[in-house]
Every structure is written in structure tokens, then in C-alpha cells.
Amino acid sequence: MQDNNQRLAALFRSMADLLSAQRANPYRVRAYRRAADALLALKEDVAAVAQRQGLEEIDGIGEDLSKKIEEFLETGTIRAYEELKTPLPAEVKNWATLPGLSDSLVTYLYFRLGIRTLKDLEQLIQSHLLRTLPSFAGSEDRLLQAVQQRMQNHEP
Structure with missing residues (x-):
């Protein structure tokens, strides 16, 4: 299994958990969980899929999540995840x-x-x-x- 896929899936699951704890829109929470499952089921490295602009062809990955995947592949993290992790003052x-x-x-x-x-x-x-x-x-x-x-x- 590809390392990028596993790391991204773990990140998306963590984001879903944090959003769920904040009582975010349940559809949004579910979207992150579906995306994590889709990444784990992917037979090739997500970086290769991104290279050929095929991210949105993956079941459960839309425009918003494909941008987050590209951000992760470029920077090693997702800014939205870092913001979610910020604790309350x-x-x-x-x-x-x-x-x-x-x-x-x-x-x-x-x-x-x-x-x-x-x-x-x-x-x-x-x-x-x-x-x-x-x-x-x-x-x-x-x-x-x-x-x-x-x-x-x-x-x-």
C-alpha cells in the first residue's frame, strides 16, 4: 500500500473526528470518512493519480477534497487540518x-x-x-x- 494514501487517509479520518467533535455538518464529516476509505482502497499511489489530474475520478473525492490532497502532496500537510487542531484558548x-x-x-x-x-x-x-x-x-x-x-x- 502506498505511504501517501495511508497518511492522507489517516489525516482525513482525524479531520472527520475533529469536525465531529465540533458538531460540524454531518455530511462533511462523512465526506472525509468516505475519502479516507477511498484512498485506502486505491490500488496506486494517490500522487500518480494527481499527476494525471484524476483525483476527482476517485469515488468520494470532489473538487474540495482533491484540492486538499494536492495541498498535502505539495506541502506535507493540510492547512485546514492544522486549524482544526488548534485548541480552545x-x-x-x-x-x-x-x-x-x-x-x-x-x-x-x-x-x-x-x-x-x-x-x-x-x-x-x-x-x-x-x-x-x-x-x-x-x-x-x-x-x-x-x-x-x-x-x-x-x-x-
């Missing part, structure tokens, strides 16, 4: 201690909704959009009070 991770928030919900708020500060979080709560997320099980009022208390105390 400590002060944001600490939000999981607020009433009604969990680690996975905080991750979702940060990466998917772009909530970066307590002020952003306060605005989200006040907009009543937080209650529309199925993973929010708390009281908006209690959470809002806790966020405002942290902001007054200048806590992260």
Missing part, C-alpha cells in the same frame, strides 16, 4: 464551568458561531438564539447572570 475553555454550557457546546460556539469573548456570549444569550441549540439545557437567565458576573470580576 484557556479562557474560552473555562466557559464550560458556566451554568448550562458543556465542553462540546463551548467548542461549537467558538469554532462554528465565532463567539470569542464573554461580551459575544452575552449578546448571544440576549438574542435568545442560544436556546435554539439542542445541546443547551440551562436557563438563559442564570447563564446571563453568571456571564455578567464574570465580566464585572474581569474573569476570563
Whole structure:
């Protein structure tokens, strides 16, 4: 089996796991997993397929994934993967201690909704959009009070 195929398949599986943890679109997660399976089933090195511009002929590989494969073949990594691996800042991770928030919900708020500060979080709560997320099980009022208390105390 070709080394490039195995390394790329492992990278795509890792990306799928990271996206899944961030509750990304399930179709996107599945696309990465399908691409990983297709790469492992490939009888030749993916670099040879890329050389002849045949990546999109591989079942499960579309334009977006073919560009990521080409990026990997040129640079040895995929920028989107490096971004996914970036951990939450400590002060944001600490939000999981607020009433009604969990680690996975905080991750979702940060990466998917772009909530970066307590002020952003306060605005989200006040907009009543937080209650529309199925993973929010708390009281908006209690959470809002806790966020405002942290902001007054200048806590992260």
C-alpha cells in the first residue's frame, strides 16, 4: 500500500473526528470518512493519480477534497487540518464551568458561531438564539447572570 494514501487517509479520518467533535455538518464529516476509505482502497499511489489530474475520478473525492490532497502532496500537510487542531484558548475553555454550557457546546460556539469573548456570549444569550441549540439545557437567565458576573470580576 502506498505511504501517501495511508497518511492522507489517516489525516482525513482525524479531520472527520475533529469536525465531529465540533458538531460540524454531518455530511462533511462523512465526506472525509468516505475519502479516507477511498484512498485506502486505491490500488496506486494517490500522487500518480494527481499527476494525471484524476483525483476527482476517485469515488468520494470532489473538487474540495482533491484540492486538499494536492495541498498535502505539495506541502506535507493540510492547512485546514492544522486549524482544526488548534485548541480552545484557556479562557474560552473555562466557559464550560458556566451554568448550562458543556465542553462540546463551548467548542461549537467558538469554532462554528465565532463567539470569542464573554461580551459575544452575552449578546448571544440576549438574542435568545442560544436556546435554539439542542445541546443547551440551562436557563438563559442564570447563564446571563453568571456571564455578567464574570465580566464585572474581569474573569476570563
